[in-house]
Amino acid sequence: MQYNFDEIIDRRNTGSVKWHYFDDTIPLWVADMDFKAAKPILKAIEQVTQHGILGYTKPTAALYDSIIQWHSSRYGLLLDKQNILFSPGVVPSLALMMNVFTEVGDAVLVNDPIYTPFMTKVEQNGRTLVTSLLKEVDGKYQLDLADIEAKIIEHKVKLYLLCNPHNPGGRVWTTDEIEALLVLCKKHDVAVVSDEIHQDLTLSGHTFTPFLKLAEAAGYAHNVVSLTSMTKTFNVAGIKGSMIFAKDDALIKKISQRQQLNDEYELNLFAYTVMQSAYENGGEWLAQVLAYIENNIEITLDFLARHLPDIKVMRPEASYLIWLDCSAYAQDDQALYDKLRAAKVELNAGIRYGSEGHLKMRINVACPEALLREGLNRVYAAFSGGFKPKLSL
Template sequence: MNWNDCIERTNTHSVKWSFPAEDVIPMCIADMDFQVSPAIVEAMNRKAQHGIYGYTTFSDRYFESVISWWKRRFHMDIEKEWISFSPGIIPGINVLLSVLTEPGDGVIIQDPVYYPFYSTIENHGCSVMKNTLLYEDGEYSIDFDDLEEKASHPRTKLLILCSPHNPVGRVWTQEELMKIGSIAKRHDLWIISDEMHGDLVYKGHEHVPLFKGDESLVERSILCAAPSKTFNIAGLQTSILLIPNKDLRDKYNEKLTGYGLMRPNVFGIEGTIAAYEEGEPWLNELLMVLEENKQYVLNYLEQHLPEVKGITPQATHLIWMDCTELGMAGEELCTFFLEKAKVKFDEGFKFGQSGHTFVRMNIACPKERIDLALRRIHEAILDYRVNRNIMK
């Protein structure tokens, strides 16, 4: 696998590479600029050559591949009956909210957090209750006192947990998960745990699935996962919801059918099986590449750009960058990087008020592209320093 190959993605219907401005390096949107595992390509080719792409269902092999993956990667036993389908995590959470909440209910999120959570909650007439993460000395932690207070509100129904957390890159420890679980049980809350990035964890850290962290949460929790972020196959639209609670699972599947979302993508099933059965060697290589890219970016920022502080991620292929010392925020900050450096980041303010002086950088690309983006940013900030001194 050539991880340094800068594959051309323009004119391929890529959301990430469809930016209208010329000569912009997109370091945004959480998909990778790496080709997928050869095993997945072979599976796609076999299915394409078959020549029939009719309605698709789930085979025993599909379920076995999912169960085996969780057993190997997380040493966790899951039951076939728990496995439910969704074309994506956000559609799945929308369906769950339609079952678990009523207009006016409160839903807790831990901001700055994956921004579709906000609109998903509001779509159902629910209130966004922010349990804002504590940020001190470049590290994030959970404000458990505030979480307890938000959970105790009589209209609070559930918590959407992001584990590992996007965008700050925290891997929650078993102790932290136990504390979250005890609060949820004390106040009769459901937990939807988005564990999309659970496979992308760096050395020295271990992702603990919520059920494993606290088995007593099994009947009041849903785990959301997918091969999409792990294996760069988001376009195949095949996500997995683990719903042990039978009553909730039946209601979820009934709603899913009512919305006409019950059929998987014909290529999505093949891609999932190939990823989980044969993709592990590719993933292990990817993790080494991401480790190198992460350290390269953090070292560069520390040596050349003291105004931009990279928050060391424990997981994900993203780096959350604190740009407070640049003296810009919101749209102005992102416009600066876009117009002066020709680098497109995900805007920090989309993740919540506490992200106004931050941007999110995607490091899942060849190092050559990362280096070019960093050098452009360096030049733009050097000019900015000069102009700011002149104005003073």
């Protein structure tokens, strides 16, 4: 089945977070795609509604099997049913892990820059936020292991929140990098929660390694949890649902007990349906959308190199998000954001991802090529003072 990702679908007036505007702004920001979901997923939803009864639902053996098969065949992560818990989303799971691994006041370490909820959930749950800046080397981020260890010792860190693949920098941490981090955390008895929601969006030439797989081999699974979801992979973020993976029985029991306190261990009927359909029949759609995204990444990098060469681009190794250093065009973060909005194009302000995001922006290229090119024209207009024709939607 061949999918048409060039189709422009009007998402205005649908309640879309991404397309909330009352004008012709091109949104290249929040992390969802402007592509229709895979036909098997849409068909599965249709079959549920045609059945007509939308009653209480629990995960089936077939759902568990689909999750187990997907992660085994793609990543060599061997799971059993008892290793899998469900959650409304990765962000709620991050908050849950504060209560699993730490107490109020304990120190939690994250990298900078990082996906914003990593920081906000730490602080909102009364923990002490500790950050370690990523180092930019040869145009990509690296973990500063010496700084991470120093921060762990100084602040008596109890929990490390890892983002792999990294958002917003797009790094897929190598096996060597993860193993080095694992050794360090094991040495200091620091628990690790690895957000791996972008794992399936790993791009050509890169290999994703589940943290839990290495932790189990190192005898540290009792202190490690992985979080993931089908929502980013298959562009179904509006259908809430994610998974928590752990390989230690006592840890699984502790997490489950915490979930029971707030009844946050169940998903809705459509989430279970979409999850199973995606993992059983979504592979063809995913392969095609990744090829389309990779072409859009090349279009973006080529456009910026030719027309805005002073923007420093961090080539992503996963996902459809590209990290841009726009410091040549502004001295103030708000002014930088406002300049782009005035040109009727919206990107994510880098400063929201930590101090390392100063004068940086995150651009989402998961959209039809025509929309992307118009958006890039507006970025050019913002920084050059020029104007480009509007794209009729």
